[in-house]
Amino acid sequence: MAKQITGLDLSVIVPFYNEEGNIKPLYEEIKEVLISTGKSYEMVFVNDGSKDKTLERAIEIAESDPTVHVIDLLRNSGQTAALMAGLDQTCGDVIISMDGDGQNDPKGIVKLLEELEKGYSVVSGWRKDRQDKEISRKLPSRIANKLISKVSGVHLHDYGCALKAYKREVVEQVRLYGEMHRFVPIYTVWQGGKISEVPVNHRARVHGESKYGLNRIFKVLLDLLLVMFMERYMTKPIYVFGGVGFLSLALSVLTAIWAIFLKIFDGKSFVETPLPILVGTFFTTGILCILMGLLAELMMRTYFEAQDKKTYQIKGHYNFKGSKIT
Template sequence: MISIIIPIYNERDNVRELHARVTEEARKLHTPYELLLIDDGSKDGSAEILDELAAGDEALTVIHLARNCGQTAALMAGIDNARGDVIVPMDGDLQNDPADIGRLVAKLDEGYDVVSGWRKDRKDAELTRNLPSHIANRLISFVSGVRLHDYGCSLKAYRREVLDGVRIYGEMHRFIPIYASWQGARVTEMPVTHHPRMHGKSKYGLERIFKVILDLCVVKFLDRHLVKPIYVFGGFGLFAVLLALLTLLWALGLKFFGDTSLIQTPLPTFAGLSFLLGVNSILMGLLAEVLSRTYFEAQDKKSYRIKNIVRSGTQGKDREATDSAGR
């Protein structure tokens, strides 16, 4: 079964046409499907239209969130309630083309686990949307090591097992291909059609860039240091302590060889603050180590992921799944 997940927020003028076009394309797949429309606290009458559509379509499930929680949370609600072996999320503003759903699913059949859409000919404002997005995509690819042209495109196709155990927050839905790649999934991308917005207005502004950068820092930390956070906190702490010692030696050198009193220079104060910062950072690292072990042991999570097991010439399936930090 294919599960098509679409978060909806104040898209009253789009939802009827969206439902009709997605349903038309889904039926062309000649495979069981379900359509999940997630009402993310809409206040423009979208919720009532969604309920009306659900009453006449057995393949449609509408999930109403209690308040506006954001696109990532709405998408997570859809994933949690989806029943399909293939998950296809997309936007609800009709800028993604439902006709691309079949192409993405067909690409999965070539042996890929994630197929990410690439809005190669994007129909958005060049300076306020396209340029910042281009810069962000380059930055994300550089930091993550996963080379994609368009992380922000919501239209993607996932095998269900790739999403099992994944929890996303903030603006992190765009980083799911990174999580998947770090866990050994085969990730690719393909150009998809992008249409200009005809109704309503975009819910995102330039402030989203800063959220993406901060979320990227979190993703990188979770990948490299969730199992051993002391390497980050302790490393910075040792650097601060070393800096404090060097600064103190500098101050003492000025006193004995430069005839400069310790009260005439801010170096001793800086050394003391740097030392306290270093010790505090090391202690935070030790606390993070305790929390990390509690995280894994309380939930019976593993710090590794088995791809397959072979016994007596028989190849088994995946036995364990865990966070990408356990690489």
């Protein structure tokens, strides 16, 4: 699918996976809200490898409404990949994302836009009165939100709410993988942008079944670890690998000293303890970590230089003509 013509105010991206019963009523609600804003808009429905009749329903809607575009992914790739597929094909100045299960109330779009106009780069919805099961959905979400806020330093009540509004220039600089769509507010703050959060209405699911389980919290935590690593050490991975390597070498030396101490003062032979094996293990691990750090450094330099990427971002120029001073 080719990218749509430019000049639109809003692009609404909705990923769907086995939501044939939700897509038509959700479309009608979104359209009513978008018309009420008075802005030009498009809707991008991403079929994320559905096995039911979601794609057929989406195509029927698109054939009757030229503002609706449908992207059909080859297989189920996950919410983040579906969102990126939509982002790559949209052209609105403001991007709005939401779930396709009907639990996000489209009326919240108006709240997001009002907040965005106050100068924020990203506005996230907050499902303050969430209509989900307490143990399997709400409790893990609260734990994950507190942990993400603590680790990242970016405090939001509800990272998992899919209803968000972004200014295009923010999301164009981010490539998302795994479950990283929820971390866009963190990227925004790290890049110097401003974020906000507004309470939005959350509804109980009417059709279909939830696709999320408790195992998702572990995926989110692993992605958070990756995000933190990329932010702090992407341009200097040797600090991580080298640090672990030197720690391992230090443990190797201490273990060797301990083994020698036992040999001299306690009369224990080296073969009577596992200490020599630990010495070798720590030493080998240390050397390998340092070598991996050097390799990672070479890879990152190749990544930046081959694509002419910069390790910095310029916010603006003031009284600067770009001419060389001679």
